[in-house]
Amino acid sequence: AQSVTQLGSHVSVSEGALVLLRCNYSSSVPPYLFWYVQYPNQGLQLLLKYTSAATLVKGINGFEAEFKKSETSFHLTKPSAHMSDAAEYFCAVSEAYSGGGADGLTFGKGTHLIIQP
Amino acid sequence: DGGITQSPKYLFRKEGQNVTLSCEQNLNHDAMYWYRQDPGQGLRLIYYSQIVNDFQKGDIAEGYSVSREKKESFPLTVTSAQKNPTAFYLCATTGGRRDTEAFFGQGTRLTVV
Numbered sequence: 761a762q763s764v765t766q767l768g769s770h771v772s773v774s775e776g777a778l779v780l781l782r783c784n785y786s787s788s789v790p791p792y793l794f795w796y797v798q799y800p801n802q803g804l805q806l807l808l809k810y811t812s813a814a815t816l817v818k819g820i821n822g823f824e825a826e827f828k829k830s831e832t833s834f835h836l837t838k839p840s841a842h843m844s845d846a847a848e849y850f851c852a853v854s855e856a857y858s859g860g861g862a863d864g865l866t867f868g869k870g871t872h873l874i875i876q877p
Numbered sequence: 878d879g880g881i882t883q884s885p886k887y888l889f890r891k892e893g894q895n896v897t898l899s900c901e902q903n904l905n906h907d908a909m910y911w912y913r914q915d916p917g918q919g920l921r922l923i924y925y926s927q928i929v930n931d932f933q934k935g936d937i938a939e940g941y942s943v944s945r946e947k948k949e950s951f952p953l954t955v956t957s958a959q960k961n962p963t964a965f966y967l968c969a970t971t972g973g974r975r976d977t978e979a980f981f982g983q984g985t986r987l988t989v990v
Contacts, residue, residue, distance in 0.1 A: 769917060794978055803881075803967055803981030804920075850919065852979075865979055867912075869919035 762787045762853045766868035774876045779823075779838040781871050783851030786832065793834040794852040794865065795825055804850060810834060821845070846875045880904065883968050883982035889990050890955070890962065898953045898985045900968035907972070909951040910979070913937060914965040923966075926951055955987065963989050 767782040785791055792811050796804040808819025815827040821844075825836045834851060849872075852865040884899045902909065908927050912920040922935030926945040940959025945951055955962045965986050969979040 796981075801965075801984065801986065803883075803983045804969075804979075805981070806978045809978055867920040869917060 762791065762855050762866045764851050764853050764866055764868035766849075766851050766871050768871055769869065770872045770874060772874040772876060773841045775843055776840050779836070779841045779845065779873065781836040781849050781851075781873065783825075783834045783836065783868060784832050785834060785851070785853045787853055787855050789855050792854040793825075793827060794854070795819065795823070795834075795836050796850045796852065797821075798848040798850065798870075800847075807836070807849075841873075841875050843875050843877065846873055848872050881968055881970060881980055881982035883966075883985050885985060886983065888985055888987045890987060891990060893957045895954055895956050896987065898955070898966055898968075898987070900951045900953065900982060901949055902951075902968075902970050902980075903949065904970055904972075904980060905948070906970035906980070907948070908970060909945070910969045910971075911935075911941070911943065911951070911953045912967045912969065914967060914984075920967065923953065962987055 763786045765784045794809045795807040797807050798804045807823050808817045810817050810827045818824045823838045825834050827834050848870045850870050851868040854865050881902045890896045910925040911923040914920050921937050923941050924935055924943040926932035929948050932943050932945050942954045965984050967984050968982040971979050
């Protein structure tokens with residue numbers, strides 16, 4: 761079974777500071793990993809995804825994430841926070857092989873990113 | 878434009894009523910999903926469908942029902958058996974391959990009054 765843990769339900773950073781949102785996953789097979797962003801009362805939008813190519817993945821809006829198999833992590837970073845980055849961020853995992861059970865993505869509980877002026 | 882349309886955006890339900898949330902897509906995707914979102918709980922899978930006329934229960938299917946009569950449509954009915962239906966509901970699709978991301982609608986906020 762696959763699972764995702766996002767450390768910190770709320771993260772607060774100052775505008776211009778480094779953003780680091782943590783995601784650890786559990787998967788019995790090679791995973792596909794995703795980060796999504798959600799603004800209030802809207803659907804989720806894909807930021808970036810890891811699908812077994814390069815371990816450092818670049819996404820939209822200056823975000824990137826690094827897949828570390830030894831640490832089972834896929835942390836999301838951005839060098840300099842902007843006020844418009846304030847939103848909810850979700851990490852998700854999809855197993856590479858179908859092993860029965862529920863289909864679709866498994867999501868973490870989300871991290872609310874707060875940007876301080 | 879290709880995308881997923883959920884309607885209505887806001888929905889109010891009286892106790893004991895069934896309500897149906899609409900999800901339509903023109904992405905030609907095979908797989909469609911319904912998620913429920915509550916504060917601090919992330920997204921929880923209600924039902925999913927990989928193909929027309931077939932669907933499977935997710936983690937929290939009790940009190941919900943779905944149909945998949947057309948590839949483009951995957952409506953969700955919240956029945957009176959769902960004791961705590963107030964939530965944000967998201968419909969999503971994927972192309973069917975596990976390395977492809979999910980595409981989401983804008984959501985429906987259901988409130989029991």
